[in-house]
Amino acid sequence: MAAGMSGAAPPKIRIRGLRKSFGEKRVLDGVDLDVATGTSMVVIGGSGSGKSVLIKCILGLIEADDGQIEIDGRDVLRMDRRERDTVNAGIGMLFQNSALFDSLPVWENVAFGLMAQRGATRAQARQRAAEVLAQVGLAASVGELSPSELSGGMQKRVGLARAIAAQPGIMFFDEPTTGLDPIMGAVIDGLIVDCVKRLGSTAIAITHDMASARRIGDAAAMLYGGRIVWTGPAGALMDSGNKLVDQFTHGRREGPIQMELRK
Secondary structure (H helix, E strand, O other): OOOOOOOOOOOOEEEEEEEEEEOOEEEEEEEEEEEOOOOEEEEEOOOOOOHHHHHHHHHOOOOOOEEEEEEOOEEHHHOOHHHHHHHHOOEEEEOOOOOOOOOOOHHHHHOHHHHHHOOOOHHHHHHHHHHHHHHOOOOHHHHHOOHHHOOHHHHHHHHHHHHHOOOOOEEEEEOOOOOOOHHHHHHHHHHHHHHHHHHOOEEEEEEOOHHHHHHHOOEEEEEEOOEEEEEEEHHHHHHOOOHHHHHHHHOOOOOOOOOOOOO
16 A cells, blocks of 8 residues: 555655656656655666656756655645755755765865755864764764765765765665775665664665665665656565566566667
8 A cells, every 4th residue: 555545654755747858858757656754765777767867856956847746745846946945955965976075175075064054153063074974984083184085985974974964854865885895885885774764864765786775775666667667675676576677686688678779
């Protein structure tokens, strides 16, 4: 039974009929998805399937063509800019490539939103940065370094620290293990789970890393052909009974998913 029906708590995030095209290419073609409060939803799908577009539509970074995106029962697509900014202030984001500012030391990267949006003083921001860096396993002294001095795994940790600094109620993770070796990927996934649980946040992670998906997710959904074609427990990803999901999760060349040839 879908969340939001009689007897169930309303979902934290409710998406209905979401559509987005770029010219002739329809990327999202009627996406329906519910994310329950306090749970982590993993969205899987191939490259170019629209996973990042979905998150950017929720954040308002891309303007959707049609549909509804409700957060706490309010349709963010019908909000004015100020209302949307207020909602977005309660969302933390870990970008695929960490997206750190090279010109700022690590602690200012971590506390950037606190100073820019929450009016924190530099002293307050520096203290908070040290606290969240500790939560992702980094010493306060790392805060004085430049992002360029950090390894890929450390940059991911800093990106995660920045995402949790304002204690957001909603968190998004865009391919959190891309570019990391399997051990560091497992470390980052563990930190993500710990941080989400500590904050009691609702999370959406997009990934094509099946090990990561099962570590992070409570629930999972597959995006294909512009729509959600399957939802279920993340633990069932490798044995879903759905031909599309099974081909994708097991990396089978033969199956209903055919690679498009670019002309």
